[in-house]
Amino acid sequence: MNERLNKGWFARPTLTVAKDLLGCVLVHKTPRGAISGTIVEVEAYCGVTDRACHTYGGRRSKRNDVMFGEAGHAYIYLIYGMYNCFNITSDTDDHPCAILIRALRPLSGIDLMRANSPKIRKENELCMGPGRLCRAMAITRKEYGLPLFDPASRLYVTGGDNVQKFQIVKSKRIGIDYAGKDAERLWRFSIKDDRCVSHAPA
DNA sequence: CCAAAGATCGTCT
DNA sequence: GACGATCTTTGGA
Numbered sequence: 001m002n003e004r005l006n007k008g009w010f011a012r013p014t015l016t017v018a019k020d021l022l023g024c025v026l027v028h029k030t031p032r033g034a035i036s037g038t039i040v041e042v043e044a045y046c047g048v049t050d051r052a053c054h055t056y057g058g059r060r061s062k063r064n065d066v067m068f069g070e071a072g073h074a075y076i077y078l079i080y081g082m083y084n085c086f087n088i089t090s091d092t093d094d095h096p097c098a099i100l101i102r103a104l105r106p107l108s109g110i111d112l113m114r115a116n117s118p119k120i121r122k123e124n125e126l127c128m129g130p131g132r133l134c135r136a137m138a139i140t141r142k143e144y145g146l147p148l149f150d151p152a153s154r155l156y157v158t159g160g161d162n163v164q165k166f167q168i169v170k171s172k173r174i175g176i177d178y179a180g181k182d183a184e185r186l187w188r189f190s191i192k193d194d195r196c197v198s199h200a201p202a
Numbered sequence: 203c204c205a206a207a208g209a210t211c212g213t214c215t
Numbered sequence: 216g217a218c219g220a221t222c223t224t225t226g227g228a
Contacts, residue, residue, distance in 0.1 A: 043220070045220075052220070053220090054220085077220090079219060079220065079221060080218090080219060080221050080222080081219090081221095082221080082222080083221050083222070085220060085221085087220085100220055102220085119223080129221070129222070130220070130221075131221045131222060132221085132222070135222095173220070174220065174221090175219080175220050175221075176220060178219090179220095
């Protein structure tokens with residue numbers, strides 16, 4: 001299963017897509033070479049009824065516009081003035097949802113990751129956390145809206161090894177205390193005991 | 203090792 | 216004009 005994931009794969013219920021992304025491989029073909037990592041931590045943001053989601057209440061803006069389109073596109077935004085966060089749009093067209101990719105286990109192009117993040121010494125920390133991940137992978141808002149399923153796209157996801165065994169840990173999403181009841185939902189998924197997951201199990 | 207604070211800017215009110 | 220789906224640095228124990 002090293003095929004690029006297709007449009008239909010992303011156009012399924014967001015929680016399903018989020019869990020299935022664990023173990024898949026995110027690839028960015030940059031001018032200097034390909035960079036890739038295995039997805040080990042994600043968070044689901046479930047549309048207009050989820051207070052933590054950028055589309056809560058149907059709010060549509062220039063920033064989140066891509067979430068209102070079809071699944072399988074890159075949703076990238078700036079956080080805290082200096083870091084990018086990479087998400088993948090999911091679900092059906094009338095459900096503006098996305099999945100935040102929070103951590104990867106570096107797989108290839110690790111020398112490029114180190115060049116992008118010279119201050120990070122430990123390999124397992126290169127893509128630990130959404131901001132670091134984007135910096136190491138050279139993902140910026142220039143990649144906003146890219147269709148990941150398009151064979152011509154430089155940014156995409158391939159299926160996992162299919163047979164690989166791991167346990168999925170469910171926990172609360174990070175940094176959304178303002179979301180009231182939705183802050184309690186266990187919509188963060190990670191690979192149990194992986195050394196690249198960004199926060200200890202809740 | 204850990205807690206605390208600073209950095210920095212696009213987006214929405 | 217305020218505030219993040221964050222990370223690094225610093226200072227202390």
